[in-house]
Structures are given as C-alpha cells and as structure tokens.
Amino acid sequence: MCRFFELRPHARRPWRMEFQVFLLSLCLCLFAAPGWSQDSVPRYSPPELTDLPMIFETSESPILVEAVATGLSHPWGMVFLPGGGMLITERGGQVRLLRDGLLEAEPVPGTPEVYVRGLWGLMDIALHPDHAENQLVYLTYNKPADERMTVALARGRFDGGAFRDMRDIFVATPDTSGGSRILFAPDGSLYMTVGGAFTPGTSAERAQAGDWHSGKVLRLNDDGSPHAENPFIGSEGFHPEIWSMGHRNQQGLAINPATGELWAHEHAMQGGDELNIIRRGGNYGWPEVSFARLYNGPRIHQQPWREDLLMPETFWVPSIAPSGLLFYTGDRFPAWQGHIFVGAMRVGRVRGTGHLERIVLNEDGEEIAREWILEELGERIRDVRQGPDGLIYLLTEADEAALLRLSPAEP
Amino acid sequence: MCRFFELRPHARRPWRMEFQVFLLSLCLCLFAAPGWSQDSVPRYSPPELTDLPMIFETSESPILVEAVATGLSHPWGMVFLPGGGMLITERGGQVRLLRDGLLEAEPVPGTPEVYVRGLWGLMDIALHPDHAENQLVYLTYNKPADERMTVALARGRFDGGAFRDMRDIFVATPDTSGGSRILFAPDGSLYMTVGGAFTPGTSAERAQAGDWHSGKVLRLNDDGSPHAENPFIGSEGFHPEIWSMGHRNQQGLAINPATGELWAHEHAMQGGDELNIIRRGGNYGWPEVSFARLYNGPRIHQQPWREDLLMPETFWVPSIAPSGLLFYTGDRFPAWQGHIFVGAMRVGRVRGTGHLERIVLNEDGEEIAREWILEELGERIRDVRQGPDGLIYLLTEADEAALLRLSPAEP
Numbered sequence: 094m095c096r097f098f099e100l101r102p103h104a105r106r107p108w109r110m111e112f113q114v115f116l117l118s119l120c121l122c123l124f125a126a127p128g129w130s131q132d133s134v135p136r137y138s139p140p141e142l143t144d145l146p147m148i149f150e151t152s153e154s155p156i157l158v159e160a161v162a163t164g165l166s167h168p169w170g171m172v173f174l175p176g177g178g179m180l181i182t183e184r185g186g187q188v189r190l191l192r193d194g195l196l197e198a199e200p201v202p203g204t205p206e207v208y209v210r211g212l213w214g215l216m217d218i219a220l221h222p223d224h225a226e227n228q229l230v231y232l233t234y235n236k237p238a239d240e241r242m243t244v245a246l247a248r249g250r251f252d253g254g255a256f257r258d259m260r261d262i263f264v265a266t267p268d269t270s271g272g273s274r275i276l277f278a279p280d281g282s283l284y285m286t287v288g289g290a291f292t293p294g295t296s297a298e299r300a301q302a303g304d305w306h307s308g309k310v311l312r313l314n315d316d317g318s319p320h321a322e323n324p325f326i327g328s329e330g331f332h333p334e335i336w337s338m339g340h341r342n343q344q345g346l347a348i349n350p351a352t353g354e355l356w357a358h359e360h361a362m363q364g365g366d367e368l369n370i371i372r373r374g375g376n377y378g379w380p381e382v383s384f385a386r387l388y389n390g391p392r393i394h395q396q397p398w399r400e401d402l403l404m405p406e407t408f409w410v411p412s413i414a415p416s417g418l419l420f421y422t423g424d425r426f427p428a429w430q431g432h433i434f435v436g437a438m439r440v441g442r443v444r445g446t447g448h449l450e451r452i453v454l455n456e457d458g459e460e461i462a463r464e465w466i467l468e469e470l471g472e473r474i475r476d477v478r479q480g481p482d483g484l485i486y487l488l489t490e491a492d493e494a495a496l497l498r499l500s501p502a503e504p
Numbered sequence: 505m506c507r508f509f510e511l512r513p514h515a516r517r518p519w520r521m522e523f524q525v526f527l528l529s530l531c532l533c534l535f536a537a538p539g540w541s542q543d544s545v546p547r548y549s550p551p552e553l554t555d556l557p558m559i560f561e562t563s564e565s566p567i568l569v570e571a572v573a574t575g576l577s578h579p580w581g582m583v584f585l586p587g588g589g590m591l592i593t594e595r596g597g598q599v600r601l602l603r604d605g606l607l608e609a610e611p612v613p614g615t616p617e618v619y620v621r622g623l624w625g626l627m628d629i630a631l632h633p634d635h636a637e638n639q640l641v642y643l644t645y646n647k648p649a650d651e652r653m654t655v656a657l658a659r660g661r662f663d664g665g666a667f668r669d670m671r672d673i674f675v676a677t678p679d680t681s682g683g684s685r686i687l688f689a690p691d692g693s694l695y696m697t698v699g700g701a702f703t704p705g706t707s708a709e710r711a712q713a714g715d716w717h718s719g720k721v722l723r724l725n726d727d728g729s730p731h732a733e734n735p736f737i738g739s740e741g742f743h744p745e746i747w748s749m750g751h752r753n754q755q756g757l758a759i760n761p762a763t764g765e766l767w768a769h770e771h772a773m774q775g776g777d778e779l780n781i782i783r784r785g786g787n788y789g790w791p792e793v794s795f796a797r798l799y800n801g802p803r804i805h806q807q808p809w810r811e812d813l814l815m816p817e818t819f820w821v822p823s824i825a826p827s828g829l830l831f832y833t834g835d836r837f838p839a840w841q842g843h844i845f846v847g848a849m850r851v852g853r854v855r856g857t858g859h860l861e862r863i864v865l866n867e868d869g870e871e872i873a874r875e876w877i878l879e880e881l882g883e884r885i886r887d888v889r890q891g892p893d894g895l896i897y898l899l900t901e902a903d904e905a906a907l908l909r910l911s912p913a914e915p
Contacts, residue, residue: 131914136558137551148545149548157542363871363872388872390865390866390870391868397808397815408795408819408821411820455800459803460775461797461800469880502545
C-alpha cells in the first residue's frame with residue numbers, strides 16, 4: 094500500500110488526494126487564523142498548596158516540597174522544641190503546637206492578650222538557650238497600651254501543653270506598632286527588633302530618636318533588662334536597650350555563623366528593602382537617607398547616601414517585602430551551607446507573589462550570587478528556618494497558610 | 505448491601521472489616537511516612553514555547569501569548585514594516601523577514617560583515633521616519649576594526665527582499681564592543697547607545713572619557729553626523745556625537761510620549777541595573793559611583809552617590825539584565841497606557857529566568873508600581889515592542905528563540 098502511494102499516488106485517485114490536502118489546509122487555516130477561538134487555549138495555573146508534595150527545580154538540584162501542616166492563619170514565627178515538635182505563632186494571637194507531625198486543633202493556652210490591627214498582632218517566638226531545663230519561651234507581640242498599642246516581649250514557661258506565668262519583661266514606648274523578631278545570640282543575649290518607623294513626617298523620624306524604641310534593634314538580657322554592653326547606656330535621651338538605630342520595619346534577624354555578625358533585613362517603602370549587618374551603635378539612616386520612593390511616587394530624598402550613615406550589604410529594588418532570615422548550616426543541602434535564605438512576600442506593589450531567595454556570599458562575606466527559589470509556587474513566604482533535621486522549613490503568609498518542608502529530591 | 509453494612513457490619517464479618525481497615529492504614533502509612541517513595545511525586549515543569557498559545561494571568565486581566573515565529577537564533581531587535589511584516593535581527597549577523605505571518609527561511613541579503621563574539625554581534629534595527637518613501641533602514645552592530653572590534657551604525661535601503669547600498673555612516677572608537685540600541689526621535693534625530701564600558705580598571709573608565717564612544721548615548725543626524733545641538737561640540741577631548749555619558753551597557757531606549765523625555769536602562773555589574781531619564785550632557789556616574797558589586801563580591805565603591813552625578817529613576821537589585829524598553833500607547837491594553845515595559849533576561853547570576861516587567865508611573869512620571877509578567881513562562885526577554893496593531897511583541901533570548909505576541913485574552 095505504502096509502496097503504491099510512493100510510486101503513483103496521483104495516478105490512482107487524484108481527486109481524493111486533493112480533497113485530503115484541502116481538508117488539511119482548512120484545518121490549519123481555522124487553527125492559525127487570527128479569528129480562531131480562544132476557548133481551546135490552555136490557561137496557565139500555578140501549583141496550589143493542595144498539589145503538594147511536588148518537586149521543584151533549583152540551580153543546584155531539585156527539591157521536594159511538602160506541606161507539613163495546613164490551615165494556619167497568618168503564621169509569623171516558629172521554633173523547634175528540643176523534644177520534637179514545633180510551636181508556631183499566628184498573627185491573630187494564637188500559638189499552635191505541632192506534635193508527632195500533626196497540628197493540634199486547639200491553640201496553646203496561656204498567651205498574652207494581643208492587639209491585632211492590620212499586619213500587626215502576635216509576631217515572633219524564641220526559646221531560651223536553656224529551654225530544655227527551664228522551659229522558657231519568649232513571644233513578641235503588639236499589645237494594647239494607653240488606648241493605642243505598642244510592641245512587647247513576654248516570657249513564660251511551656252510545659253508541653255500550655256504556657257505558664259507568661260508576662261511582659263519588656264514593653265516599648267507607647268504608640269509603637271510593627272514587626273518584631275527576636276533571636277538569642279550564642280552569648281545568651283537576646284536581640285529584638287522593633288518596627289513602627291513607617292512614614293516620613295509621622296512615625297519614620299522615631300527611628301533617629303533615642304527616646305523611641307521604634308526603628309531600633311535592641312539588645313536585652315534574658316530577663317528583658319538592657320544588656321550591659323549597649324552603646325547608649327548613660328547617653329542623654331537614649332533608651333538603654335538600643336543596640337542600633339535608623340531602621341524602618343525589620344522582619345528578619347539571624348547570626349552569620351561564619352563571622353558571628355548579626356544580620357537583619359528591613360522593609361523600605363517603595364523600592365529599597367535592605368539587608369544590613371547590624372553593628373553596635375550603628376545608624377542605618379532611615380529616614381535621613383533612602384533609595385525608596387513614597388508610595389505615591391516622589392523620592393523620599395534626593396540624597397540616597399551619607400558618609401556617616403551605614404550602607405546596607407544589599408538592597409531589593411523592587412521591594413520583595415522580606416520576612417524571615419536564615420544562614421543555612423545543615424548537611425542535607427551541602428551546596429547551600431553558609432548561604433542566606435530570605436522569605437519574600439511580594440514583588441512590587443501590584444501583584445502579590447512570593448519566593449524563597451538564596452544569597453551566596455564569598456569567603457569575605459560579600460554577595461556573589463542570588464537565586465529565586467519556588468517562585469513557581471507563588472506563595473508568599475513569612476518565615477524560613479532550619480530544622481534540627483537539617484531541612485528547611487517555611488511558613489507561607491495567607492488566611493489559609495501552610496508550614497512547608499524542603500528536602501533534597503531523590504535523584 | 506449498603507444498608508446491610510450500615511446496620512450491622514461488625515456483626516456479619518468482623519475480621520474482614522478489621523483486615524480492610526488494616527490494609528487501608530498500611531497504605532496510608534506507606535504514603536505518609538518519611539520513607540515513602542518520591543517516584544509518584546509530580547515534578548513541576550514550566551510551560552515551554554511549544555505549549556503556546558497559552559493564557560497567563562496578570563494583575564489587570566489575562567493575556568493570550570502566542571508564538572508568531574520560532575526558530576530564531578538569539579534575536580536582538582525588531583521593526584514593523586509600514587506595509588506589514590517585520591524585520592528581526594539575529595545576533596549572529598542575520599536579518600530575518602517575517603511576511604504574511606511566516607518567517608522566511610533565508611535571511612535578508614545585503615547585511616554588513618558582523619564580528620560575532622560572546623554576547624556581541626548584530627544588534628538593533630530601526631526604520632527611517634520616512635522609510636515608506638526612502639526605504640532607509642539602520643543597523644547597529646559590532647564589526648571588525650584594527651584586528652579588534654567596534655560598534656558601527658550602517659544605513660541602507662530595504663527593497664522588500666534585500667538590503668541595498670548598506671554601508672557604515674558612523675563607526676565608534678576602535679576597541680569598543682557591547683550592546684547598542686538605536687531610536688529615531690519625533691524630531692528626526694537618531695539616538696544611539698554604545699556599550700562597552702564594562703569593568704573598572706579596564707574598560708569602565710571609558711564611560712567618563714570624552715575621547716571614547718563607549719558608555720555613551722550619542723545623538724546623530726539621519727546621515728550619521730553629529731547633531732548640531734550636542735552638548736560637547738567644540739569641547740576639547742570630546743567626540744561631537746556624545747549626548748550623555750557615564751553609562752555602562754545599555755540595551756533599552758525609548759521616548760516617554762507623555763513628556764518627550766528620552767529614557768534608557770543599563771546593565772550594571774552585580775546588582776544595580778539602572779533606569780535613567782537621559783538628559784543633554786548628563787553624566788550618569790559609571791564607574792565613579794555605583795551600587796553594584798564586582799562579580800567576585802567587593803563593592804565597586806564605598807560611595808554609591810555623588811551630588812554632581814545624575815541619579816537613576818530606579819534600579820533593579822538584584823540585576824534583571826534588562827533589554828528592550830517600551831512605553832505602551834496602544835488601545836488593546838487600555839489599563840497599560842503610558843506604562844513602561846522592560847524585557848528581563850535573568851534574575852541574579854545563578855539561575856537564568858526572565859520576565860516582562862511593567863512599571864507604572866504617576867502623573868508626574870514617578871514610579872508607583874511594578875509587576876512581573878510571564879515569569880511563569882521562564883523565557884528570557886530580549887526585546888519588547890508595540891505593534892501597529894496595538895499588541896505587544898516580545899523576542900525571547902535563546903539558541904532557539906521566538907517572537908511572541910501578547911493580546912488580551914477573551915473573557
């Protein structure tokens with residue numbers, strides 16, 4: 094049959110061949126013409142949390158992404174308990190317990206009364222370095238104060254099921270709101286960020302004022318008192334808790350294990366989110382200098398730099414709304430050891446998408462490369478932590494959010 | 505049967521029920537336990553060019569993305585011919601003709617001899633404002649010069665099938681390579697960018713040297729001669745073609761129709777790609793000031809800003825490797841009128857992904873919002889233009905690249 098067609102197709106049934114060619118052409122025309130229907134065109138839809146587990150590519154090797162827990166409401170911070178399990182804060186004021194891989198339905202009782210407004214409410218959580226012995230847990234949160242609100246640090250004991258004796262051990266100047274991260278340094282001191290220096294002309298100037306806690310990194314003892322080495326102790330008009338100043342709103346705080354330096358990132362206004370190395374007594378310039386613009390367009394300053402104010406290590410322009418900061422030290426992703434991971438909650442103002450950002454430093458701690466991971470998933474990332482298992486854990490930011498676990502995909 | 509099970513299942517065959525529950529539990533355990541096989545886990549794979557047409561979401565409304573032509577080799581620039589059809593440059597030195605919706609297999613004859621090295625070769629293409637009458641076409645390209653290379657501007661006539669009388673009308677100082685865009689302004693003058701001011705210590709300093717064309721925007725007449733209004737005419741040690749200086753490597757050039765201002769973006773080193781409004785005689789600072797880092801980490805300068813050097817309108821940190829620049833004025837995307845579109849060829853150094861960036865300006869021309877479009881497609885975008893049909897056309901950057909057309913998706 095084939096041979097016959099090859100030899101003399103037209104001789105046998107020429108009109109049929111022509112008709113076939115005509116039909117084929119008609120089909121092609123219908124498909125290729127500008128007027129063809131879009132009904133049959135596929136719509137791209139990104140993966141959903143319900144599609145997990147799923148494997149995603151990275152520049153190093155593929156990763157398996159699993160949802161360890163779902164149904165979290167705007168989770169903000171997380172800690173891994175020494176005996177296994179996790180505590181996860183929710184912005185609305187609840188702390189959730191993950192035990193034996195399952196999220197307990199009832200929140201942990203004994204949390205402080207939280208003032209929830211817009212993006213602010215219950216924020217970060219940290220364990221005392223000796224938590225296994227003393228059960229101490231720390232929470233930062235926005236609380237009612239003088240008919241307004243402020244940021245406070247509470248300390249209590251977690252007995253495995255509830256918080257006991259949870260009470261404030263530090264309360265910031267009233268009328269302060271904003272993000273707050275807390276971190277115990279290897280020396281046992283407690284660093285705490287206090288946001289709330291948002292807008293030039295109203296609250297931003299507080300970042301430069303020593304009598305406000307807004308826009309500062311604080312260094313405290315484990316009882317909430319100012320650390321003895323703080324730079325402004327005895328300085329007129331300065332709170333003794335202040336370690337560094339000139340910040341806007343910080344939602345990521347970590348220590349670089351290679352150098353012992355404290356790093357933090359902060360949200361700028363439009364464009365110019367910063368990643369800083371936090372130095373004792375350092376002034377990071379907000380709002381005296383900024384690369385950012387007001388949300389309605391004008392530059393905040395014609396001058397983005399001044400010699401006496403500290404430069405960030407790097408920026409994000411456009412803003413990514415960073416939250417969560419990790420220097421990875423585990424052995425499950427050997428290629429990522431020493432790299433910085435930052436959760437990103439959006440790109441620009443228009444469209445909310447997020448990713449996990451990886452920043453590679455050279456031996457001198459200087460940036461040499463970036464990678465955006467999981468942008469395909471389209472989830473805003475609120476926090477990023479390393480688990481005791483060496484895996485990477487993420488909290489997404491949403492009404493219905495998830496705790497995600499990243500592990501190496503099998504080859 | 506069902507009714508029976510509901511009423512007294514255990515009474516009838518209790519061991520079978522238990523066995524079923526056991527089997528079900530076993531299945532669940534196998535699936536949920538940490539050791540379960542990843543073989544059944546789906547892998548995310550981004551859409552391919554061969555999956556087009558496809559509809560993608562944007563913050564305004566969905567867009568239909570079609571591949572108008574495929575099989576292009578590193579296309580760089582494109583123009584729409586007045587009688588229909590398009591000319592598309594390929595970096596390797598060829599110009600391709602798209603006619604009646606089909607890409608002609610043979611390149612257009614009559615192009616100049618192009619020196620192709622790394623990222624450089626044949627670059628941009630532009631039509632004379634009176635092209636319909638005089639058939640004049642302009643090409644910028646890297647050409648052999650004194651055993652090295654330089655950037656040149658060639659002019660010839662396109663007769664519908666071939667270039668005639670194509671010859672250089674401007675040749676930059678020798679030992680210049682780099683990207684080059686060309687643009688006819690409404691007043692008939694021709695703006696041309698010349699890159700090649702890459703690395704501090706070697707070529708970057710040429711951006712500040714009046715006797716080099718590298719790192720400059722030039723303003724020419726349509727015959728390649730210097731424009732009479734150029735700011736450095738008569739200045740000792742300055743080429744008369746120079747319009748602005750202190751640039752690094754520019755691959756996008758457009759006029760803001762709302763103001764008549766010339767805008768251009770440029771590639772920085774690591775971090776700090778810039779979008780500038782190009783002013784007469786302006787010095788944009790490279791490499792005297794920069795926010796960027798050398799690729800191996802150190803800052804290029806401790807000082808990122810100087811009062812006498814012009815600030816960009818905005819940056820990209822991390823770098824997106826911008827290429828192509830459009831102010832959209834069409835009626836097919838009414839919500840996007842006046843918005844800036846920039847092709848992006850990568851995010852960071854590690855992983856090559858691209859997108860189309862939309863920048864929204866307020867009434868004073870100040871940035872108020874950004875959106876990343878088509879990042880899901882993962883294609884590097886080399887050029888972005890508006891067609892005479894009011895649709896948006898993109899060139900992807902790849903060995904096997906495509907001309908894409910964006911149109912509003914039907915509701």
